[in-house]
Amino acid sequence: MNTAAASRPAGADAIAQGRASLGIELGSTRIKACLVDEAGVQLAAGSHTWENELVDDNWTYAIGDVWQGLHACIADLHATVRERWNTELTQVAGLGVSGMMHGYLAFDSDGEQLVPFRTWRNTYTTDAAARLTAAFGQNIPLRWSVSHLLHAVMGGEEHVGRIAHITTLAGYVHAALSGRRVLGIGDASGVFPIDDATHDYDRAKLEAFSGLAAVADVPWSLASILPEVLVAGQDAGELTAEGAALLDPTGSLQPGAVMAPPEGDAGTGMVATNSVRPRTGNVSAGTSAFAMVVLEKTLGGVREEIDLVTTPAGDPVAMIHTNNCTGDLDAWLQMFTEFAGLLGADIDQTALYRLLYTHGMTGSADAGGLLAYNYLSGEHQTGVESGRPLFVRGQNADFTLANLVRAHLYSAFGALATGMQVLLRDENVALDELFGHGGIFRTVGVAQQVLADALDTPVSVSKAAGEGGAWGMAILAAFAARQAAASGVESTLAQYLADVVFTETEFETTQPDADGVRGYADWLEHYRSGLPVERLAGETLR
Secondary structure, eight states, X not given: OOGGGGGSTHHHHHHHTTOOEEEEEEOSSEEEEEEEOTTOOEEEEEEEEOOOEEETTEEEOOHHHHHHHHXXXXXXXXXXXXXXXXXXXXXXXXXXXXXXXXXXXEEOTTOOBOSOOBOTTOOTTHHHHHHHHHHHTSOOOXXXXXXXXXXXXXXTOGGGGGOOEEEOHHHHHHHHHHSOOEEEHHHHTTTSOEETTTTEEOHHHHHHHHTOGGGTTOSSOHHHHSOEEEOTTSOOOBOOHHHHHHHOTTSOSOSOOEEOOOEEHHHHHHHHTTOOSTTEEEEEESSSEEEEEEOSSOOSSOOTTOEEEEOTTOOEEXXXXXXXXXXXXXXXXXXXXXXXXXXXXXXXXXXXXXXXHHHHTTSOTTGGGEEEEOOSSOBGGGTBSSOOOEEEEOTTSOOOHHHHHHHHHHHHTHHHHHHHHIIIIISOOOOSEEEEESGGGSSTXXXXXXXXXXXXXXXXXXXXXXXXXXXXXXXXXXXXXXXXXXXXXOOOHHHHIIIIISSSOOEEEEOOOHHHHHHHHHHHHHXXXXXXXXXXXXHHOO
């Protein structure tokens, strides 16, 4: 993305003339809006911070908070547009919504929410996911919507008989804005398995679901309550007058925008890094972390570490997902921020992070024998049902600040590295390019080097690495608007990204360091050996 070009006066014209496109992402910790021109150049952004809650042992967000957060985010975007471009945002060509992956939102025939939103972070669907995996002959993760649905059925939950439709967070918001109950294929592939040939739900697996004894008495068929599946660029409706008023109560934003199929944060990450072609992949690192590798052949069999999903265009993808990444690291860095304040040091938080990250890389390649488990929640990749952040060191460990920070940087990718070894080594999946994006990559050369060493693979990061999925969703929205105006002359998503969006993007590539690769491998071996202690912590530290 050529961010420097955003200073052109043409940006004001694109906004005033309604040629810009808007992407919205409801992430785990921030709701973000990103406005781009036809070539994907970012023109403005807005954001709002929010957090999940643990209510009755369920990680959730209140639906009211979704709309309050969106209102605050759009208000912030309006303010940025006025300040930067001296114009008003009243019309956009394309609009798209992305959300944290999968989870479970269930509604009755009147559109009323039946139970609180159940997010990807919940790990109580173990039995349901195991039954589905056995029935489908494909790994079905705990966070997938179908796992949550079967869990509710098996538990005899009262709301099950009243379900009229289920969806994801992105699908819910999209339906409210457009009146269309649809999902982009990438998000849909985490609701229920997709048939790569038909770009729709796998019919054989739908039949296998209906054959489960547990669902024999439910009053609905699964196919009837699932959203329609669309690929990138297909018609997903338009922003209605009711939707515009719901999104922007000030009345500034007008209806009529072409709506892109709603996507999950995994799909928008692939778009944001131009990794939608076979043998390309990306790692998105935030509250959770996941790697997406576009496949050129099917895998050898069922692997519980690997999820089979798709790109927004419908191509098969192997996904390594972890529930935990930067949350515990951020908590430690906040403590150092507090300590700096006690010393009277007036230091910017970003600068402090950069200082500590950079110092951490001067530590021992194996982090001096220090171990950190960043499990704020359970971690399926390593078999931890209930997580507890844990820091461990031996009596003779080299307990220095540099090693402390390095251990926590290593921990951010520990579970991910465990799963990626299965994909790259055991399954021999080919990977030519791996791109990193997310806030942890903003400090140049630190997390990027850690990840390259952890996976023994070159890692590339662009200057847009911290922008994340809101920009990727804005690109999908611009693509949808372009396709709608093409009068039958269509291009593929891969062509659009290569020929229009990423023509001038510069990537910085970091090669694995031999000492770092050996050091991380040693650290990871100890990390795995210590997992029984982490599991015990989850059982005993209530």
